[in-house]
Amino acid sequence: MPTDTFFRLRDEKQEVILRAAIREFVEKGFDRAKVSDIAQSAGVSKGSIYQYFADKEELYLYCAQWGIHLFMEKLDARMPLESQDVFSYFADRVSKSLVLEEERELALFMQSMAGEPLLMEKTFHHMYEKTNDYIVNLLENTRAKGLLRRDIEDELLVEYFIAVTDRFQRRWMARYIDFSREMTPAETQAMERELEQMLTLLKNGMGC
């Protein structure tokens, strides 16, 4: 947990620092990320970072927690959970909305967390709780609409769903990491065609 000092900062300043850290962690990974670079790119001194966080690990962990929270919040704001089923969710979120737009960096960070096995254990709790709840809710909505097969355990359906959507997301994000550019219309079209096919695979597999 950050120190009280950190929480007394103006919210925007907190955010500047956290985003600077996230950017660095995404680019270099935990070990190669330098506290001094984070400080510099956030426009504060290295010493200040250590007034806010006990060490680099705590900074990382809080970025994770904050990032997950923010991400889910944005998700909710955009598509109220109650009305969604897993398929419309996939169609909406993974592809079009968040991923390729303003929160691309956040999304990359959340993915990169899987690549830090030593920290995984400590971030897993937050991550898992938040996202699983979300997806479990989605499944319930879906089932309520009568769109979901009943002979397979929910836990497995979640695994299966995440596997496919994650892969899809990763696949498309990988192409736009470097470029801060937006997709061309042609690319958007290509993505949408793939998305539809993936949905078909998901539905025919999971649906009844």
Add this chain to the structure above:
Amino acid sequence: MPTDTFFRLRDEKQEVILRAAIREFVEKGFDRAKVSDIAQSAGVSKGSIYQYFADKEELYLYCAQWGIHLFMEKLDARMPLESQDVFSYFADRVSKSLVLEEERELALFMQSMAGEPLLMEKTFHHMYEKTNDYIVNLLENTRAKGLLRRDIEDELLVEYFIAVTDRFQRRWMARYIDFSREMTPAETQAMERELEQMLTLLKNGMGC
């Protein structure tokens, strides 16, 4: 590429060194892996490692290349490609045979490679070429048996297949990272039940 000196070593010694390196890389990741620990656990001196490899990165890269090669070789030996379709392959490989038995460490290494974005670029070529070829062959076999739908592009089917099988593999391997024990019969049974369900999902999705 390793030096000539390395290739002149007895094959067993080469293997001891590479496996020691792989174990270290799996456990700690590239950055935290210590050359001195690798040397010690391989029973050679730190200096020797540097007679074989220009630096830690070259060692990692060669481990990747060697590991992929060996892994595919073992796969081939165990299940002749020609007779396999994607579903029987999944049933065989991912679950029962290699992964959870003698080459667990190798499999973990290959998965961990995805977590080293800075080295990915350099390992990707080998990895991709080898594994994709393999899976493309599997798809052809599967299609020849009339088990595969025709309205979806092969590239996507590969993605989809890898996504699901990978996730499954990871899920089960994660529980046995420490290698210290074998699965109990009860666990084996649980895994086999899950496997069946995953296969159902895959088939109903991809099959026709």
Add this chain to the structure above:
Amino acid sequence: MPTDTFFRLRDEKQEVILRAAIREFVEKGFDRAKVSDIAQSAGVSKGSIYQYFADKEELYLYCAQWGIHLFMEKLDARMPLESQDVFSYFADRVSKSLVLEEERELALFMQSMAGEPLLMEKTFHHMYEKTNDYIVNLLENTRAKGLLRRDIEDELLVEYFIAVTDRFQRRWMARYIDFSREMTPAETQAMERELEQMLTLLKNGMGC
């Protein structure tokens, strides 16, 4: 170029560090000089040196630049250039004043630079520019006084002058490298006799 951090240090501290480095470089040469010894003898930590300079080479190069600058400054302060001709310059500088007194170490460093062929290229520019300008000025003064032959190109006269004065300087400095003691009156006398003879040789060669 050193970092900003270095330039923000008190001037005396900067000087302590540079002189410690110069002493080490003179004693051991670039390759054998140890950064840790420099740090210790400057009374700072090894890590600090690396906050000031990117690496040992940058430290060396800045020592060179700083040393040349300081040396020429002292020279100017002591004997205003305008009034000097090459012969009085030799009599003053090389022998009596700077060389064998407080800036002996600096002078040795400048000479030792010629023994680092790999770094020469990078120090040469500064060195050459500063010293050649100086000597060219001296020649002009000398010529204005009607003391210089006109049938030989200036460039060659400079070479010739430097060759002889350098050799003389080296010859006498070599005997006092260890700095531990001053010259005895007898030695001073011997040196002055030699100096006079050298001047005779120089004058007969260059003069008219």
Add this chain to the structure above:
Amino acid sequence: MPTDTFFRLRDEKQEVILRAAIREFVEKGFDRAKVSDIAQSAGVSKGSIYQYFADKEELYLYCAQWGIHLFMEKLDARMPLESQDVFSYFADRVSKSLVLEEERELALFMQSMAGEPLLMEKTFHHMYEKTNDYIVNLLENTRAKGLLRRDIEDELLVEYFIAVTDRFQRRWMARYIDFSREMTPAETQAMERELEQMLTLLKNGMGC
């Protein structure tokens, strides 16, 4: 001193090894010269070098001794000492004959020795003895011809002479280190003009 084993080698092999070492020492200096590179470029194993010489330093020292001996021998062969005076010697040797032709590498090595202060002490003896004897002889010849002033001590005349000839040699060799090419006629002409002027300066200084 090399081991007996070394002296039992065929003379050509001895020479190959020594020249390989000399080339390496000239290029990189003592500290950066690698025994393994010397061995490789001589076409023998690293181990063999250590059968011939106790360590790198002994190798260097013997190169020095051998080089000086060979150099003087070639000098003698070319211009019998008895007939030479310092001026004709300068005209012949420094400029035209040895320096810029087959023994350029040897000459460079001898010059580079001055840049290794730690080894100087140990090579100085050989070097000094050989070359000084030579020059003292030259001076005597010169004086016998009535070409040399008598009011200056011989020791100083030697210093003076070496200073000028050395500088001249260095100046011209520096331009041809990299290129194994010969001088163009235009360059030869330029050099000869300079040589003449240097001789004038020398003669006016030393001559009577």
Add this chain to the structure above:
DNA sequence: CATGAATGAGGTTTCATTCAT
């Protein structure tokens, strides 16, 4: 509170030298 200079543990890498074959 903010700053940034100072620190030093810890890791990588080099290469002269040894020695078994």
Add this chain to the structure above:
DNA sequence: CATGAATGAAACCTCATTCAT
């Protein structure tokens, strides 16, 4: 004798963390 694999001491350099101002 020749070879080249093995060794490890020694040096460079990095950067998280501390702390005086």
